[in-house]
Amino acid sequence: LELEMPMEGGGEQGRWEEERLKTASLSFGAKKEREKGLKAEREKYQLILEEDEMINFVSSAVIMKGTQDEKEQTALSQAEVQKQSIQEVRRSLPVFPYREDLLLAIQQHQILVIEGETGSGKTTQIPQFLMESGYNDGGMKIGCTQPRRVAAMSVAARVAQEVGVKLGNEVGYSIRFEDCTSERTVLKYMTDGMLLREFLTEPDLASYSVVIIDEAHERTLHTDILFGLIKDIARFRPDLKVLVASATLDTERFSCFFDDAPVFRIPGRRFPVDIFYTKAPEADYLEAYCLVFLTGQEEIETCCELLQERCRRLGSKISELLVLPIYANLPSDMQAKIFSPTPPGSRKVVVATNIAETSLTIDGIIYVIDPGFCKQKSYNARTGMESLIVTPCSRASANQRAGRAGRVAAGKCFRLYTAWAFKHEMEESTVPEIQRTNLGNVVLLLKSLGINDLIHFDFMDPPPHETLVLALEQLYALGALNHLGELTKLGRRMAELPVDPMLSKMILASEQYKCSEEVLTIAAMLSVNNSIFYRPKDKVVHADNARQNFVVPGGDHMVLLNVYTQWLESGYSTQWCYENFIQFRSMKRARDVREQLEGLMDRIEVEVCSSGGDIVPIRKAVTAGYFYHTARLSKGGYKTVKHQQTVYVHPNSSLFEEQPRWLIYHELVFTTKEFMRQVIEIDSSWLLEVAPHYYKNKELEDSSSKKMPRKQGKAKEELG
Ligand code: CDP
Numbered sequence: 001l002e003l004e005m006p007m008e009g010g011g012e013q014g015r016w017e018e019e020r021l022k023t024a025s026l027s028f029g030a031k032k033e034r035e036k037g038l039k040a041e042r043e044k045y046q047l048i049l050e051e052d053e054m055i056n057f058v059s060s061a062v063i064m065k066g067t068q069d070e071k072e073q074t075a076l077s078q079a080e081v082q083k084q085s086i087q088e089v090r091r092s093l094p095v096f097p098y099r100e101d102l103l104l105a106i107q108q109h110q111i112l113v114i115e116g117e118t119g120s121g122k123t124t125q126i127p128q129f130l131m132e133s134g135y136n137d138g139g140m141k142i143g144c145t146q147p148r149r150v151a152a153m154s155v156a157a158r159v160a161q162e163v164g165v166k167l168g169n170e171v172g173y174s175i176r177f178e179d180c181t182s183e184r185t186v187l188k189y190m191t192d193g194m195l196l197r198e199f200l201t202e203p204d205l206a207s208y209s210v211v212i213i214d215e216a217h218e219r220t221l222h223t224d225i226l227f228g229l230i231k232d233i234a235r236f237r238p239d240l241k242v243l244v245a246s247a248t249l250d251t252e253r254f255s256c257f258f259d260d261a262p263v264f265r266i267p268g269r270r271f272p273v274d275i276f277y278t279k280a281p282e283a284d285y286l287e288a289y290c291l292v293f294l295t296g297q298e299e300i301e302t303c304c305e306l307l308q309e310r311c312r313r314l315g316s317k318i319s320e321l322l323v324l325p326i327y328a329n330l331p332s333d334m335q336a337k338i339f340s341p342t343p344p345g346s347r348k349v350v351v352a353t354n355i356a357e358t359s360l361t362i363d364g365i366i367y368v369i370d371p372g373f374c375k376q377k378s379y380n381a382r383t384g385m386e387s388l389i390v391t392p393c394s395r396a397s398a399n400q401r402a403g404r405a406g407r408v409a410a411g412k413c414f415r416l417y418t419a420w421a422f423k424h425e426m427e428e429s430t431v432p433e434i435q436r437t438n439l440g441n442v443v444l445l446l447k448s449l450g451i452n453d454l455i456h457f458d459f460m461d462p463p464p465h466e467t468l469v470l471a472l473e474q475l476y477a478l479g480a481l482n483h484l485g486e487l488t489k490l491g492r493r494m495a496e497l498p499v500d501p502m503l504s505k506m507i508l509a510s511e512q513y514k515c516s517e518e519v520l521t522i523a524a525m526l527s528v529n530n531s532i533f534y535r536p537k538d539k540v541v542h543a544d545n546a547r548q549n550f551v552v553p554g555g556d557h558m559v560l561l562n563v564y565t566q567w568l569e570s571g572y573s574t575q576w577c578y579e580n581f582i583q584f585r586s587m588k589r590a591r592d593v594r595e596q597l598e599g600l601m602d603r604i605e606v607e608v609c610s611s612g613g614d615i616v617p618i619r620k621a622v623t624a625g626y627f628y629h630t631a632r633l634s635k636g637g638y639k640t641v642k643h644q645q646t647v648y649v650h651p652n653s654s655l656f657e658e659q660p661r662w663l664i665y666h667e668l669v670f671t672t673k674e675f676m677r678q679v680i681e682i683d684s685s686w687l688l689e690v691a692p693h694y695y696k697n698k699e700l701e702d703s704s705s706k707k708m709p710r711k712q713g714k715a716k717e718e719l720g
């Protein structure tokens with residue numbers, strides 16, 4: 001791998017140096033008195049900490065109650081030691097010296113934008129400052145949103161530990177299908193999507209005294225919608241404090257959007273980072289480096305295997321190398337590993353998605369390797385197709401990635417692309433998600449909040465007009481909106497379920513087709529993200545055989561149902577999963593999701609009942625939700641019915657060989673081509689039954705049917 005210093009090498013380095021020297025630039029008073037005041041305030045804070053420690057001491061004592069005296073003694077002192085070091089770490093964070101300034105600013109301003117380098121303590125410390133100064137008095141809550149589930153969970157766990165409480169008590173988190181909070185919870189970390197849903201039950205967020213919209217720079221769809229809603233409620237809730245926290249990106253825009261809210265800058269503690277580019281573009285970046293930013297789970301796993309394999313070959317020639325993956329779907333115990341200290345004499349390599357760009361801080365990183373790609377959702381508003389595509393990341397992302405190398409000491413960042421590519425082929429910043437995603441979900445939610453005029457909603461960056469229109473059209477086709485664009489009764493019920501409108505409709509349709517038992521299971525299995533089947537590289541044949549054994553007529557949805565049913569019959573057994581190459585963790589999650597959905601059935605008044613083995617009603621219910629996703633087999637292969645786009649059955653599908661004439665797919669993914677993932681066979685007449693206003697008889701005529709050879713599938717309606 002050939003590397004060169006960039007043409008503007010000195011410049012790059014100079015820029016980093018410059019940032020290092022930058023000092024606090026607070027946009028409001030208290031600057032002068034800071035030096036004087038700080039000392040006194042520190043002393044005050046010291047006291048608070050000591051009180052904290054007292055409480056921790058007491059709570060540890062409670063936990064240890066009932067054990068023998070001696071044990072109790074050691075356990076207590078161990079806890080004390082740990083506590084002390086935690087408090088030391090807290091004090092060492094860049095945000096710590098600004099505690100009082102920050103609290104003062106929050107007191108003086110209703111909305112405050114907070115900017116600070118990743119790792120400066122925004123997410124973990126600021127909510128604690130607020131708790132320590134009584135913002136949770138009278139049972140009021142402090143909410144802090146995160147764009148990613150993983151971040152919400154790991155940060156909540158960390159803060160619970162720092163505060164010295166059990167996770168889920170005073171400090172908790174809430175993510176979709178998983179609520180780890182209680183009546184005692186005063187500090188609640190949650191995904192931005194969850195706070196958005198809370199508007200449904202509490203439109204003015206009355207139980208919150210402070211809402212922190214964290215990682216604002218990520219500009220996820222839900223965060224962007226929150227901006228508009230929260231700006232609105234802040235007007236008639238003067239007591240509500242709003243903090244918009246962001247890495248050092250875009251903060252002027254946030255300030256501008258929130259009527260020139262002041263920006264509080266936490267000066268970074270950044271060391272210089274040397275940046276190296278390759279001389280020529282790197283074709284195979286999995287081969288080319290030894291660490292870091294990749295686009296997804298699959299790449300990460302391959303890379304980790306490669307690294308481990310090479311280490312094995314090198315044997316004792318190199319010191320021990322810890323290779324640790326991190327991505328959103330990684331089990332949390334594995335995730336925790338990246339935060340644990342590296343044993344002396346060994347090195348740590350973290351292979352991550354852009355989750356480690358800003359949401360998670362991993363201490364001690366000196367080298368960053370950046371291939372310059374990420375996986376991004378993109379949306380075609382003409383066809384309504386959403387796909388995940390590996391694309392070059394933005395320059396802003398690349399700079400964030402590089403910045404990870406300079407947190408504890410001077411670092412180096414190796415960019416596996418040319419300086420030219422950086423300048424000319426990368427976008428300045430990432431396009432906000434709202435401009436490249438399906439808006440069905442959000443539109444339904446806003447409509448249920450009574451916001452009818454979406455065109456004039458206060459968007460920071462408005463979505464493309466045609467995307468909005470398409471979302472309205474789709475919701476109309478699903479029956480969620482009437483011809484005036486108003487929410488229907490069905491729409492209101494659909495919005496109650498925390499899932500996409502199509503899935504929601506499918507679940508509601510199961511009422512009519514009397515198969516909600518089965519459809520709930522299918523919905524839950526579809527929600528766990530294609531990670532049901534386990535396929536280890538050294539047991540591919542066994543795994544594929546095991547998978548084949550689950551195949552039943554009808555399609556992949558029916559296979560998923562079959563897997564779940566068998567697992568249930570095994571008594572939710574771990575051993576059963578192991579023997580059948582099924583991921584236990586995914587199944588467990590599916591079970592949780594299913595239970596939650598079943599719990600919601602009551603609220604939307606759907607009776608839970610079973611079709612008793614008849615698979616037609618089940619597939620009709622799927623069709624009622626997903627009729628948009630219909631593909632028909634014609635001469636050249638499958639084409640979508642509405643847009644005549646060529647699509648392919650995924651090789652993993654149970655219908656890959658069978659190739660029935662009419663299919664409904666759950667989702668499209670673009671890898672090497674447009675693959676339909678999770679497909680089910682349908683009868684075209686069902687389309688007229690479930691969506692007569694959307695499909696015309698003519699569209700569904702099989703003009704070429706006589707010439708098409710059709711394998712007689714096993715999937716006959718009589719079966720089952
Ligand atoms: O939000 P921001 O990026 O400003 O920083 P933070 O997430 O509050 O992190 C502050 C410190 O807490 C960092 O040094 C992290 O390494 C540490 N931390 C941790 O050890 N474990 C976590 N799960 C989260 C943060």
Ligand code: MG
Pocket residue numbers: 119122123124214215358359
């Ligand atoms: Mg943070």
